[in-house]
Amino acid sequence: MIDIFKKITKNTLIYSFGQVAPKLVGLILLPFFTDPRYLSAADYGKLSMLEAASMFLISMFGLGLNYALERWYWDEEYIDKRKSIIFTLISATIAITGIVWVFLSFFNRELALLLTGREDWISLINLLFICSAIESLILIPTTLLRLQERPVFYVSANIIRFVLYLALTFVFLISMKRGLEGLYEARLLSLAGVMIVLAIPVFKNISFRFEFRALKEMIIFRIPLVLSTVSYIIFNITDRFSIRFLSTSSFKDVGIYSLGYTLTNSVKVVVISAIWLSVRPMIYRMMNEEGNRRFYSKLMKYMIFGVTFLLLAISVFGQEVILIFTRNAVFGTSYLLIPIISIAIIFDTLKEISQAIGLIIAKKTGVIAITMVISTILNIILNVLLVPILNIFGAAVSTAISQFFFFVVIYRFSQKEYPIPYEIRRITVMIVVFAFLAGISVLTSNLDHFLRIPVKLILLGSFPVILLYLNYYEDIETTRLKELWQKLRKPSEWMNIISKK
Numbered sequence: 001m002i003d004i005f006k007k008i009t010k011n012t013l014i015y016s017f018g019q020v021a022p023k024l025v026g027l028i029l030l031p032f033f034t035d036p037r038y039l040s041a042a043d044y045g046k047l048s049m050l051e052a053a054s055m056f057l058i059s060m061f062g063l064g065l066n067y068a069l070e071r072w073y074w075d076e077e078y079i080d081k082r083k084s085i086i087f088t089l090i091s092a093t094i095a096i097t098g099i100v101w102v103f104l105s106f107f108n109r110e111l112a113l114l115l116t117g118r119e120d121w122i123s124l125i126n127l128l129f130i131c132s133a134i135e136s137l138i139l140i141p142t143t144l145l146r147l148q149e150r151p152v153f154y155v156s157a158n159i160i161r162f163v164l165y166l167a168l169t170f171v172f173l174i175s176m177k178r179g180l181e182g183l184y185e186a187r188l189l190s191l192a193g194v195m196i197v198l199a200i201p202v203f204k205n206i207s208f209r210f211e212f213r214a215l216k217e218m219i220i221f222r223i224p225l226v227l228s229t230v231s232y233i234i235f236n237i238t239d240r241f242s243i244r245f246l247s248t249s250s251f252k253d254v255g256i257y258s259l260g261y262t263l264t265n266s267v268k269v270v271v272i273s274a275i276w277l278s279v280r281p282m283i284y285r286m287m288n289e290e291g292n293r294r295f296y297s298k299l300m301k302y303m304i305f306g307v308t309f310l311l312l313a314i315s316v317f318g319q320e321v322i323l324i325f326t327r328n329a330v331f332g333t334s335y336l337l338i339p340i341i342s343i344a345i346i347f348d349t350l351k352e353i354s355q356a357i358g359l360i361i362a363k364k365t366g367v368i369a370i371t372m373v374i375s376t377i378l379n380i381i382l383n384v385l386l387v388p389i390l391n392i393f394g395a396a397v398s399t400a401i402s403q404f405f406f407f408v409v410i411y412r413f414s415q416k417e418y419p420i421p422y423e424i425r426r427i428t429v430m431i432v433v434f435a436f437l438a439g440i441s442v443l444t445s446n447l448d449h450f451l452r453i454p455v456k457l458i459l460l461g462s463f464p465v466i467l468l469y470l471n472y473y474e475d476i477e478t479t480r481l482k483e484l485w486q487k488l489r490k491p492s493e494w495m496n497i498i499s500k501k
């Protein structure tokens with residue numbers, strides 16, 4: 001099992017680099033996105049709305065058939081038909097994209113008004129459509145690279161996309177000051193560039209034969225999950241749309257909320273996504289191996305520990321991070337949202353692990369779809385009730401409560417279909433400690449930064465120590481931590497390590 005986790009860690013680090021590259025663009029450009037010379041707070045809110053719409057479009061254009069590829073790639077019945085399945089999925093994605101695009105084009109003006117407040121901004125909506133269509137198609141070759149365990153090629157493609165988008169954004173947004181349209185023009189050209197690069201693995205792994213039976217099976221497999229995916233996206237964008245229509249400042253409040261959400265969600269889009277890219281194929285590869293259930297249990301524990309620690313770091317230093325990335329006082333309260341959104345991400349990650357290991361292996365995707373719809377309805381109701389009262393904080397609280405409900409239901413059904421001895425008690429203790437430390441950090445916000453920063457460092461460092469005294473770790477884990485601590489306390493150990501290298 002240790003060798004498996006080492007391999008996961010290695011691939012995760014490589015995939016993390018690939019994930020960091022394109023997402024790093026957003027962080028590098030964040031000071032410009034929040035600079036009124038280029039985008040106003042309202043424009044930043046509109047950008048968030050457009051990105052939310054893009055998530056929805058990508059899921060509809062491709063029906064998430066790349067996820068079906070993950071499951072069918074290792075199916076013994078279709079191993080000798082892998083190349084023709086790739087061709088089938090690409091063809092199907094292009095056909096589905098065309099049908100959905102034609103249908104949505106009849107509502108261009110309505111979509112422009114909904115997302116930007118301007119009925120005449122059809123050119124921006126068309127750019128949104130084109131970019132989303134290309135991204136849905138790119139998912140097939142990138143999934144193939146992961147399944148073939150070619151992380152270096154995967155990372156290289158992402159770096160190319162990163163460099164292109166960064167350079168083109170400086171041209172269109174900062175130099176030419178083309179605003180939101182300039183951002184999407186830069187995105188379109190960068191996607192076109194990476195699509196050319198990804199054509200290489202596609203042509204090497206394609207056979208021009210259409211697998212009707214496999215496509216039928218994959219579509220049947222995906223249909224319940226499409227409903228789930230669409231519901232999940234609605235779930236994730238309800239907060240911003242609720243603020244847009246239920247708050248007093250509309251797009252400005254969306255921008256403030258989006259900044260806090262973006263910084264917190266960076267853990268999910270960079271770290272958690274990278275872990276999943278490495279772990280998901282391993283989960284399905286091990287589903288018939290001896291000792292797999294203990295592996296699944298430890299996977300949840302270690303993954304949640306790492307995610308929670310990173311979220312605590314962002315929650316504790318959120319105030320400082322906001323000051324680094326924006327000087328605009330309008331965004332000053334965004335850091336207060338970070339601990340609440342972090343709680344939502346923790347439960348979302350727990351749900352994803354329970355779902356992928358239990359219900360996906362058991363092929364009980366209908367349960368996921370039904371639960372997702374119910375959770376989405378709950379989230380909408382909570383937003384309608386809380387946003388008029390608590391404004392942006394109401395949206396954050398609604399998301400956290402809904403994610404908790406979603407996890408609890410999925411966990412119960414997953415355990416019924418595919419029981420795993422998860423360490424839920426220890427994980428619950430960890431979440432309580434996170435909430436306690438994050439709450440204390442918020443209370444230090446008015447302290448002078450010379451005092452505030454050391455206090456926050458102590459709070460962050462105390463997280464694993466408090467868990468030690470609360471028996472979070474097993475004996476073997478405690479032993480390993482003590483050995484690591486002893487090495488950290490001895491400078492000579494570090495000198496030995498350096499000299500060996």
